[in-house]
Amino acid sequence: MAKYNARGVEQKWQKKWKASELYKTDLSDDAQKYYNLVMFPYPSGDKLHIGHWYNYGPFDSYGRYMRMNGKNVLQPMGFDSFGLPAENYAIKSGVHPRKSTMENVKCMQKQLTDIGAMWDFDKMVVTSEPDYYKWTQWVFLKLYEKGLAYKKKAPVNWCPSCKTVLANEQAQNGKCERCDSEVEHKDLTQWFLKIRDYAEKLLSYEGLDWPEKTMLMQKNWIGKSTGCDVSWKVKDQDISLGTFTTTVDTVYGVTFVVISPEHPDLDKLIKPTNKEAVEKYIKEADKKTDIERMAENKEKTGVPTGSYVINPFNGDEIPLWVADYVLMNYGTGVVMGVPAHDQRDMDFANKYNFPIIQSIEGENGESFIYDDVDKYNVKGRIINSGDFSDMDILKGRKEIIKWMEENKCGKGKIQYRLRDWLISRQRYWGAPIPIVYCDKCGEVPVPEDQLPVELPVDVEFKAKGDGKSPLFHSDSFRKTKCPECGGEAEREVDTMDTFMCSSWYFLRYPCNKMEDKPFDKGVLDKWLPVDMYVGGPEHACMHLLYARFINMALYDMGHIGFKEPFKRLVHQGMITKDGAKMSKSKGNVVSPDEFVEKYGSDIFRMYLMFMGPFTEGGDWNDKGITGIARFVEKVWGLIGGEDGDSGAEGEKMLNKLIKKVSGDIEKMHFNTAVAALMEFVNFAKKSGIGKAAKKTVAQLIAPLAPHLAEESWEVLGGKYSIFDQKWPEYDAAMVVDDTVTIGVQINGKVRGEIEIAVDADQEVAMAAAKKNQNVSKYLSEGKVVKEIYVPGKIVGFVVK
Numbered sequence: 197m198a199k200y201n202a203r204g205v206e207q208k209w210q211k212k213w214k215a216s217e218l219y220k221t222d223l224s225d226d227a228q229k230y231y232n233l234v235m236f237p238y239p240s241g242d243k244l245h246i247g248h249w250y251n252y253g254p255f256d257s258y259g260r261y262m263r264m265n266g267k268n269v270l271q272p273m274g275f276d277s278f279g280l281p282a283e284n285y286a287i288k289s290g291v292h293p294r295k296s297t298m299e300n301v302k303c304m305q306k307q308l309t310d311i312g313a314m315w316d317f318d319k320m321v322v323t324s325e326p327d328y329y330k331w332t333q334w335v336f337l338k339l340y341e342k343g344l345a346y347k348k349k350a351p352v353n354w355c356p357s358c359k360t361v362l363a364n365e366q367a368q369n370g371k372c373e374r375c376d377s378e379v380e381h382k383d384l385t386q387w388f389l390k391i392r393d394y395a396e397k398l399l400s401y402e403g404l405d406w407p408e409k410t411m412l413m414q415k416n417w418i419g420k421s422t423g424c425d426v427s428w429k430v431k432d433q434d435i436s437l438g439t440f441t442t443t444v445d446t447v448y449g450v451t452f453v454v455i456s457p458e459h460p461d462l463d464k465l466i467k468p469t470n471k472e473a474v475e476k477y478i479k480e481a482d483k484k485t486d487i488e489r490m491a492e493n494k495e496k497t498g499v500p501t502g503s504y505v506i507n508p509f510n511g512d513e514i515p516l517w518v519a520d521y522v523l524m525n526y527g528t529g530v531v532m533g534v535p536a537h538d539q540r541d542m543d544f545a546n547k548y549n550f551p552i553i554q555s556i557e558g559e560n561g562e563s564f565i566y567d568d569v570d571k572y573n574v575k576g577r578i579i580n581s582g583d584f585s586d587m588d589i590l591k592g593r594k595e596i597i598k599w600m601e602e603n604k605c606g607k608g609k610i611q612y613r614l615r616d617w618l619i620s621r622q623r624y625w626g627a628p629i630p631i632v633y634c635d636k637c638g639e640v641p642v643p644e645d646q647l648p649v650e651l652p653v654d655v656e657f658k659a660k661g662d663g664k665s666p667l668f669h670s671d672s673f674r675k676t677k678c679p680e681c682g683g684e685a686e687r688e689v690d691t692m693d694t695f696m697c698s699s700w701y702f703l704r705y706p707c708n709k710m711e712d713k714p715f716d717k718g719v720l721d722k723w724l725p726v727d728m729y730v731g732g733p734e735h736a737c738m739h740l741l742y743a744r745f746i747n748m749a750l751y752d753m754g755h756i757g758f759k760e761p762f763k764r765l766v767h768q769g770m771i772t773k774d775g776a777k778m779s780k781s782k783g784n785v786v787s788p789d790e791f792v793e794k795y796g797s798d799i800f801r802m803y804l805m806f807m808g809p810f811t812e813g814g815d816w817n818d819k820g821i822t823g824i825a826r827f828v829e830k831v832w833g834l835i836g837g838e839d840g841d842s843g844a845e846g847e848k849m850l851n852k853l854i855k856k857v858s859g860d861i862e863k864m865h866f867n868t869a870v871a872a873l874m875e876f877v878n879f880a881k882k883s884g885i886g887k888a889a890k891k892t893v894a895q896l897i898a899p900l901a902p903h904l905a906e907e908s909w910e911v912l913g914g915k916y917s918i919f920d921q922k923w924p925e926y927d928a929a930m931v932v933d934d935t936v937t938i939g940v941q942i943n944g945k946v947r948g949e950i951e952i953a954v955d956a957d958q959e960v961a962m963a964a965a966k967k968n969q970n971v972s973k974y975l976s977e978g979k980v981v982k983e984i985y986v987p988g989k990i991v992g993f994v995v996k
């Protein structure tokens with residue numbers, strides 16, 4: 197038989213799959229629906245890189261496996277094409293983003309086809325096309341109607357290089373996520389979505405099969421704190437200041453109160469003698485990033501306002517200071533200083549000579565700071581605190597809140613770190629926010645029948661650097677008529693954050709051709725939630741949180757019938773080169789093209805899968821791929837070679853192989869599935885296998901090397917397509933292992949495990965158990981008075 201011609205075979209089947217519409221999902225048949233979704237890429241002018249392949253190949257293998265297991269798999273693909281990558285590419289190439297984006301989409305679609313994945317391109321969405329963003333605008337309007345979208349002047353993260361506002365998530369560590377520039381603060385009027393209203397709902401993951409780590413990251417990002425606001429009356433003034441605290445049990449230990457430099461009431465609280473120093477301090481604070489201000493090792497600074505506040509519990513007069521370690525966008529922007537039990541406050545008190553008063557103590561009478569303990573599970577008692585003295589800390593905390601609520605000087609409160617989602621962007625390449633401003637009618641939402649608010653094509657799309665959206669400079673766009681009174685009006689010129697586009701795209705795929713609505717509830721309630729969602733872990737706190745929020749909001753409004761969008765979530769790992777992340781700047785990027793050209797996509801895909809567990813990634817190494825190429829050649833030789841008969845042993849091995857490959861793919865352990873197939877093929881080449889067994893091998897390999905399998909299936913006389921065949925079943929009796937692993941107990945505690953023959957007798961079992969190092973250690977600690985053996989289950993010793 198001739199050598200395997202990978203490229204020829206792959207082109208042949210890609211053509212046939214396309215012509216026969218093999219991967220076009222019939223949505224009317226939803227009894228066995230399986231929505232297999234992978235995060236869609238953004239077109240940027242670059243080719244698909246190895247990370248895409250690493251992600252899409254195994255993802256597709258999983259989808260194919262589901263299909264062969266009788267599922268009606270929906271596996272769509274689309275393009276997240278608004279946003280900076282496309283816009284920056286357009287600026288660089290001088291081609292209009294609409295044109296270059298569509299060219300890039302075409303090019304990427306071809307590359308995606310090269311992978312040999314079963315994309316249903318019939319359901320494709322391109323988020324920058326009017327037929328899509330019309331409905332992104334619709335989603336915005338629905339949120340607006342519900343009061344979930346609002347406009348507010350706010351200090352925002354401004355990237356001077358990208359010339360746009362960034363969401364908090366895009367400006368972590370004070371740097372722009374895209375270009376690494378130092379982020380500046382600006383006061384701008386911006387659109388926000390009330391994701392905070394959903395903070396509590398977003399903390400529930402009921403019924404979701406998600407990685408623990410991702411849920412934890414989201415939980416930390418949402419940052420729920422349970423505590424209370426204490427109200428401090430300002431001496432000689434008609435103002436009260438609230439302080440949010442989680443540990444009000446320390447309220448008798450407050451020796452100063454600090455207010456954020458940005459606090460709106462600060463002006464009124466500065467005494468004339470302190471004015472100059474405070475104003476100077478505020479200016480300096482403005483130059484620092486939040487990270488700098490919060491950093492633990494940075495020296496804490498502050499200046500007195502000259503005002504005092506009254507402790508509602510004991511009437512003490514407490515000095516009010518301004519300090520930049522208090523942030524305005526958390527809690528109330530005012531903090532009670534408890535130097536005895538908080539490290540920052542202690543540093544501050546030491547520097548400015550505030551008294552340090554202990555108000556709680558640990559179980560052994562020791563003093564402690566809250567930084568060192570779990571504040572919600574702390575043990576100890578309250579001291580020096582009037583009537584609350586001697587109470588258990590947690591109980592006292594509740595009593596104190598109760599007292600404050602009765603005396604109207606404070607109340608219990610739950611605080612979230614999560615900020616509302618800032619969606620305004622001063623960029624051209626995004627969906628226009630569908631709002632019109634009229635002198636007479638004010639802020640008017642664009643009526644649904646006037647959507648889409650089309651992005652004009654004839655605009656200078658480079659930002660001018662004046663902080664205004666490029667659309668501001670397009671008169672034809674900006675000047676419009678008021679939808680309510682018909683008078684002169686102006687359009688909102690900001691566009692939406694692209695995370696808005698990707699927060700609902702999975703709802704559009706099954707309904708992508710609908711012209712009069714974004715989606716059909718009936719169709720979605722049948723096909724969603726997404727059964728499997730695969731994508732990068734870097735999306736934990738942005739895309740995945742936004743998508744859950746939008747989904748929940750649409751659910752609450754009755755547009756869809758499911759609360760959560762993604763039932764099962766899996767993050768692919770990362771491929772490294774010599775242990776380092778591949779990046780253009782490091783010059784260590786491996787391009788998939790030359791390998792696909794040389795070996796074909798099946799071999800490339802299998803090699804990526806073989807490198808390591810899918811969720812962990814692996815290190816790229818050119819040499820390994822030839823091993824996979826040899827394996828494929830062996831499979832090809834086996835399929836086309838003489839039929840043989842490996843007898844009962846072969847039967848047994850084949851059944852075990854079916855079990856192993858099925859279980860491994862189910863768990864996305866593709867590497868061990870490939871390894872098991874290699875082992876079997878080696879055996880089969882030696883002892884020969886029959887035609888039926890060959891067909892089974894082709895089927896088992898099909899999810900992993902689809903072209904090779906389809907070709908093999910044809911050679912073996914199978915009916916097109918192998919992907920419409922039922923996945924092989926194994927005979928349970930044949931896969932019973934000859935050996936079992938059983939535990940060894942000593943005095944009722946498992947101290948080790950041994951592997952022995954299923955039918956091993958007591959003598960053999962006991963000998964094996966005693967040989968186990970850990971077991972023998974425990975046995976040597978006393979005298980064995982009893983030995984127990986339950987075949988196939990357990991070995992036990994009683995030692996005295």
Ligand code: ANZ
Nearest residue numbers: 421440441442446521522523526527529534537538566
């Ligand atoms: C008194 C106190 C005593 C505090 C003590 C801590 C320890 P989490 O759990 O993160 O919610 N805080 C409140 N608002 C703040 C702001 N805007 N900027 C900086 N710090 C702020 O933390 C809650 C604690 O963070 C609050 O409890 C407050 O300090 C501080 F021994 O109040 B604590």
Ligand code: ZN
Nearest residue numbers: 634637678681
């Ligand atoms: Zn009007």
